[in-house]
Amino acid sequence: xxxxxxxEKLKSFLGDKIVEMSNPGLRRVFMxxxxxxLAAVAVSLKKDLGLWYIAAISGVDVEDSFEILYHxxxxxxxxxxxxxxxxxxxxxxxxxxxxxxxxxxxRELQDMFGIIVDHIPDPRPLVVPDDWPAGNYPLRxxxxxxxxxxxxxxxxx
Amino acid sequence: MAVLKTVLYLLVYPGILFLFVYATFCEWFDxxxxxxxxxxxxxxxxxxxxxxxxxxxxxxxxxxxxxxxxKADKILFTLLPIFGLAIVATAGLLLPIWHSNEAVVRMISxxxxxxxxxxxxxxxxxxxFLAGWSSTNFFSTIGGTRVLTMLFGYEVPLFMAVLSPAxxxxxxxxxxxxxxxxxxxxxxxxxxxxxxxxxISVQAKLERTPFDIPHAETEIVGGTFTEYSGKxxxxxxxxxxxxxxxxxxxxxxxxxxGFPGGLWLGLLNFIIKTLFVIFFLSLIRALTSRIRVDxxxxxxxxxxxxLAILQLLVVILIKGLLL
Amino acid sequence: xxxxxxxxxxxxxxxxxxxxxxTVEGEVIRDADIRLGYNHRGLEKLAEERTWIQNIYLMERxxxxxxxxxxxxxxxxxxxxxxIEPPKRGLYIRTLVAELxxxxxHLLWLGVAxxxxxxxxFFMYTWRDREVVMDILEMISGNRVHYAMNTIGGVxxxxxxxxxxxxxxxxxxxxxxxxxxxxxxxxxPTFVARLAGVGYLSKERAMDLCAVGxxxxxxxxxxxxxxxxxxxxxxxxxxxxxxADTCDVLGRTVVRIKELFESYKISxxxxxxxxxxxxxVKAPKRAKPNEVLSRYEAPRGENTHYIKSNGTDKPERLKxxxxxxxxxxxxxxxxxxxxxxxxxxxxxxxxxxICCAERAVELVNARTGEEKALRFSELRKLAxxxxxxxxxxxxxVWPF
Numbered sequence: 067x068x069x070x071x072x073x074e075k076l077k078s079f080l081g082d083k084i085v086e087m088s089n090p091g092l093r094r095v096f097m098x099x100x101x102x103x104l105a106a107v108a109v110s111l112k113k114d115l116g117l118w119y120i121a122a123i124s125g126v127d128v129e130d131s132f133e134i135l136y137h138x139x140x141x142x143x144x145x146x147x148x149x150x151x152x153x154x155x156x157x158x159x160x161x162x163x164x165x166x167x168x169x170x171x172x173r174e175l176q177d178m179f180g181i182i183v184d185h186i187p188d189p190r191p192l193v194v195p196d197d198w199p200a201g202n203y204p205l206r207x208x209x210x211x212x213x214x215x216x217x218x219x220x221x222x223x
Numbered sequence: 224m225a226v227l228k229t230v231l232y233l234l235v236y237p238g239i240l241f242l243f244v245y246a247t248f249c250e251w252f253d254x255x256x257x258x259x260x261x262x263x264x265x266x267x268x269x270x271x272x273x274x275x276x277x278x279x280x281x282x283x284x285x286x287x288x289x290x291x292x293x294k295a296d297k298i299l300f301t302l303l304p305i306f307g308l309a310i311v312a313t314a315g316l317l318l319p320i321w322h323s324n325e326a327v328v329r330m331i332s333x334x335x336x337x338x339x340x341x342x343x344x345x346x347x348x349x350x351x352f353l354a355g356w357s358s359t360n361f362f363s364t365i366g367g368t369r370v371l372t373m374l375f376g377y378e379v380p381l382f383m384a385v386l387s388p389a390x391x392x393x394x395x396x397x398x399x400x401x402x403x404x405x406x407x408x409x410x411x412x413x414x415x416x417x418x419x420x421x422x423i424s425v426q427a428k429l430e431r432t433p434f435d436i437p438h439a440e441t442e443i444v445g446g447t448f449t450e451y452s453g454k455x456x457x458x459x460x461x462x463x464x465x466x467x468x469x470x471x472x473x474x475x476x477x478x479x480x481g482f483p484g485g486l487w488l489g490l491l492n493f494i495i496k497t498l499f500v501i502f503f504l505s506l507i508r509a510l511t512s513r514i515r516v517d518x519x520x521x522x523x524x525x526x527x528x529x530l531a532i533l534q535l536l537v538v539i540l541i542k543g544l545l546l
Numbered sequence: 547x548x549x550x551x552x553x554x555x556x557x558x559x560x561x562x563x564x565x566x567x568x569t570v571e572g573e574v575i576r577d578a579d580i581r582l583g584y585n586h587r588g589l590e591k592l593a594e595e596r597t598w599i600q601n602i603y604l605m606e607r608x609x610x611x612x613x614x615x616x617x618x619x620x621x622x623x624x625x626x627x628x629x630i631e632p633p634k635r636g637l638y639i640r641t642l643v644a645e646l647x648x649x650x651x652h653l654l655w656l657g658v659a660x661x662x663x664x665x666x667x668f669f670m671y672t673w674r675d676r677e678v679v680m681d682i683l684e685m686i687s688g689n690r691v692h693y694a695m696n697t698i699g700g701v702x703x704x705x706x707x708x709x710x711x712x713x714x715x716x717x718x719x720x721x722x723x724x725x726x727x728x729x730x731x732x733x734x735p736t737f738v739a740r741l742a743g744v745g746y747l748s749k750e751r752a753m754d755l756c757a758v759g760x761x762x763x764x765x766x767x768x769x770x771x772x773x774x775x776x777x778x779x780x781x782x783x784x785x786x787x788x789x790a791d792t793c794d795v796l797g798r799t800v801v802r803i804k805e806l807f808e809s810y811k812i813s814x815x816x817x818x819x820x821x822x823x824x825x826x827v828k829a830p831k832r833a834k835p836n837e838v839l840s841r842y843e844a845p846r847g848e849n850t851h852y853i854k855s856n857g858t859d860k861p862e863r864l865k866x867x868x869x870x871x872x873x874x875x876x877x878x879x880x881x882x883x884x885x886x887x888x889x890x891x892x893x894x895x896x897x898x899x900i901c902c903a904e905r906a907v908e909l910v911n912a913r914t915g916e917e918k919a920l921r922f923s924e925l926r927k928l929a930x931x932x933x934x935x936x937x938x939x940x941x942x943v944w945p946f
Binding site: 361432433510512513518 | 558
């Protein structure tokens, strides 16, 4: 389906759940939704539009909030669903019960940004060690890693 | 003097020293053929054409650190390689090649020695199983059970295939079987099917591709030998090499009319015929991929065992009609 | 009796560290669990502190086998951000290198599959012939692994007529050899017995679990970014999407061999219709605040980069999704109820690239949470202490 067809379908199925929608380039559609509607949107995308394939979930640290983008692929382009949650209360509903293939991306999101994904089927850490110190979320902008000073054997301190 | 002769007989020729030298040579031959079939060079560095590489490997392993797992049964774990080596070396003595004088013949050649040889060749399998089991490592344990599972597959076809020439020759004595086929070389032909079955079963007994399941490295690391290192591993490797020589010697004896021609010509015959068998074994190794353990058992009972029975029937018919 | 066997992080079947924990009952796998994180380098965080140009070379080092895939994916995203259009010839050469990379990756995979199945002769033969395409790549780019062909706005090296002729000759050789491998892969009885029916993944489950690349295509899912979302020169290139419907490892092998033939076809087409002109345009230093989603069909499946710029010469956010990560959920599904003997084959059949899938954490000691640098003299002391202790004392605590 072409971008225009996709956008028309989205409008008819999702209606007022869409906060804004844009088509910045060929075969790219971006759509913003409210985080509370996310699960309903995912169900509708899979059931009504046949978007079974999720390519990635990107988290972005934007000042006092997190932007989460769900990139769906279809047989003629892609759709990115954008949502925004406050940094003070970083909760998002899991879409893994609807799209099982999203589980690893959601776990990565938890590890990297400290976003709590509610109702995730498997909440264990994915990429950080089990005893990773709490409160360290590497991809947040304020997280800085200070490498300990290198000591050269036999050299000056 | 007699004692000295026996000691010489056991230690030098045809005892452990000769077996060691010839077994390492056979390993080199196998490796070289395998490598050339795969478009590689194989061993080239140690000795002329790398001929000393297996010896170098053996001594290198002997000098390596020897680790025994904390939880393993230490006595069993240590004794198994020595037992294994002793068993296959004993089996080597039964081959009808070293019959230079009558006294020796009387000592090691007797009616039924083919059964004893087959029995001695079955024992290494149990050694491997115990080695895997006593290591108490998951991979070793799985390897050990695979060894036993495979045993149920290939052992029966091997026995039936090897016994069919014995039935035709009407003897249970290796030297007499060989003598029978030396007199009537045409009768080797009816046993051709048995020869093929024996080759495949020996391949399985030696745990070489496609039957290298008990120590399939990509699945269960080293399998039965995962925990073995240093001297013990060196002994196991030497044991497998000697087992290769003895098994191919057995196949050559019963299917290829043994090794006639006295001491020196007999030795030459032995070398040519065992290398002939080993060449086939290397060929199988290069041309196949490893199969699963359940596939081994079903293959052995669906194809090998019925074919071995067919071979027995052919032999019995020939014996009834022609002899 | 159920027990758990660890496959990895160190295991002969795995060329990179990952931990697969298998709950087995006899020879049958009842459950599988995948644990990542042994190979993290913090590339996504690092990318935020590097300029657009520096990041090309950083992206190249995500993975060795698909180094061109990650740079192309990144570069074509950045080109959209900077609103520049690379010249036709540059795009053609970029596509050509991509296809040659696919050829080398698939030949490598065939060898690995042979090795995992215990068919070492197949492994030796395919890797010998892989040298042909490696030589071609070296001739084009000067490198065997990290080609460094891409730059923002085009490619860095041009092709001359002699090179074109040499590549065509090499492809001829490879075509013949691949036909031979196709015959072996589909006919050698012991090999087929190991592949057929192993690692079953139905079409519905492949779609549910969002499998990508040859793994999905072998389950009958017709998904190929080159066709669905054409980039570089693929919209002008005729080719077919290869699928199989056996849903097993044999299907994945067949799909990859068929894709090899398609890649030969594409490369020949590209070389014969190589347009004249420049190979690159000059790129600005900065990109306006914007965002872009870039997709690319790597040899292993779809590669996705999400790039956000903020007006400076550095990206605000660079998200990399490598194909292997997308295939892990499907792998768990495939491993269930298989045999232990099939673990390496099933796992290898997704063509795992573990370092691709892991990019994002700095080096931290797993036990204490802080990095500790040891002086050389301390190391010496530790070694001496160990040497003095009897070597058989295996329950000694490692003195850290």
